Amino acid sequence: MTTSATGRTRLDWGTLGLLTFPPLSWAGNAIVGHYAAGAIPPITLNFARWALAGLLLAPYVWRGVREHAAALRQHAGVIAAMGMLSVSVYNAMQYLALTTSSPINVTLIGASAPIFLLIIGALFFRERVRGWHVAGALLCLAGVGVVMLRGDPARLAQLDFVAGDLFMLAGTITWSAYTWLLRKKRPDLPLAVLLFAQIVAGVAACVPFVAWELLSGSVPIHWNGKALGILVYVATIPSLLAYFAWDRAIARAGAQLPVFFFTLTPVFAALMSSALLGDWPRWYHAAGLGAIVAGIWIANRR
Template identity: 30%
Template sequence: MKKYQVWIMLILATLFWAGNFVMGSYVVNEMDPVWMTFSRWFLALFLLFPIAYFVEKPNWKLVKKDWHYLILNGILGIIGYNLILYSALEYTTSTNASLVAAMNPGVIVVASVILLKEKLSKMQLLGFIISLIGAFVILTEGNIARIFQFDFNKGDLLMVGTIIVWTFYSIIGKRLSLPPIAATAVSALIAMILFAPFAFAQGINFSELSPLALTGIVYFVLFPSVGSFIFWNIAVREIGASQSGVFLNLIPVFTAIISISLGQMITLVQVIGGLFVFTGVYLTTGLLDKRILAKKEKAMLKKSS
């Protein structure tokens, strides 16, 4: 596959995920986060399993081996993350939500150091601190003194919860034997079985939903749940997780662009906080270290030749 084709897939994946933030902020006005999560992933099952079967041709016997990880992933990544995300969008803007969520790659690196004993360079540590400052700028709306007053937007705090949940989900995912699409399909099936009693106990009348809300459900199923995941995993296979990870920074950018086009305002504080987060994530994920190392390797090859 040509590199520009991979880039197109990564751009589309992040664009679809950005749309999840924006569309979610509208749909949550009509649907409870419980039913937004349940309807999205229940319907996605009918696409994920066939796609996993034809694209990955997985060995389904591995489900028995990974069952405890798959249950945890279903609870954390399918139920927990989406439930908290859509709940957050009831209280904060889609742009703020995506900017706080942009810290995720950096937090995953730091968590991997603590839990998986991976090494962290001084540059990565500096990056994590910078991204943390950016998150505090966004959380406090530019007034850092509010940290000591514990006066935060409820939605922004919930987004911090999504970072924690997704970090554990990502670390557990590294231990799975099943390929990613198949693992997601099985995790989603387990999650829906566990979540169904809560959803049906709450109840919903789909006839009362507006065309926008129904369109939102279709969007959640086709694009962030299925399209983004397939494009992302094909790209990771082609160019690796490190290079693909750079494109995650496009999510808040696309979210801001979509929000502006729909008439929402972007503040200077959001821009400044976002720049801190992007810079920090760039350093924490080790991309700068890898580029420096690559330059050194090239220089050594030139000398040896």
């Protein structure tokens, strides 16, 4: 990333790739999560995803974990909260959402996370809110509302929401709370060590819910080539690789610009849904995306 004589930043191809890869991966995660419905229970899929990701990461971070053992013990409470909010709750909510909602809807609702960041920051962290912040938040929430109502205001009077949309809305709020915790309380640890510690905490928090899901027998597990392929994909591409790419992108491009690339996730999800699932976008998807992007742009303008 370079700066021109006029003071404007110009993206190099490396930074552009780092910014684009995570939303592309997360869109793929939504498609695969929808495809997994009926083959692997959603909470079990989330547990297996992060357990495998932790096992793959362990050989590379074990020395760092031992070197930072004292800091890990000191910040155990914060790390446990981070792991529960991100690995356990948010990702489980997303897979639960995909059992009844479409990948396009789920990623559009998830794209509103920057606005919930603004709201949570104002309510709980005393962040200053300006007029354009409020305008952007309202516009973004209107976009989410259009998607959740499927463009039909009559659904609001009937409270006829798809359960998956509500799960994803709750998950997006949870992710926003995690992001603030990461920003305000992040332990001074290397990225890989912190990620591994969060995975361990999140996987441990998943255990009772996985046990309940398996004992209830609502969705039997079919371990075959399809299920194993899904598991390997979600444990590597949208988990480990996308996480590291996003961290490097923020380090190179700053905190503001990646927010706009985050909104590419529903665009990629729409293209993939059309090509792979035959799920063509509707007019309310375009209207919702436009409102969300405009709201984020207004809220983040200087």
